[in-house]
Amino acid sequence: MARVKVYSTGICPICDKTKSLLVKWGIPYDEVRVDQDPAGLREFSQITNGARTVPQITIDGKWIGSFSELTELHMDDGLDDLMSD
Secondary structure, three states, X not given: OOOEEEEEOOOOHHHHHHHHHHHXXXXXXXXXXXXXXXXXHHHHHHHOOOOOOOOXXXXXXXXXXXXXXXXXXXXXXXXXXXXXX
16 A cells, blocks of 8 residues: 555546656555545545545645645655655
């Protein structure tokens, strides 16, 4: 099981971009398609406090946010810190 989880849908271009960046950065992830997985949708709602947009990202079960927060973390070297723990 990967430490990073991406909640996404099949018609979300930003989800695709998020997953591509994670691959580029060499960070393995698990994907939960909230448009196909009712249990995943419930988990998504609980972890994100009811977020209504995708993608949403968690690391070790901690909600990070969306694409913007992920890229900010990466630019500030915070992503490296989280992944090295």
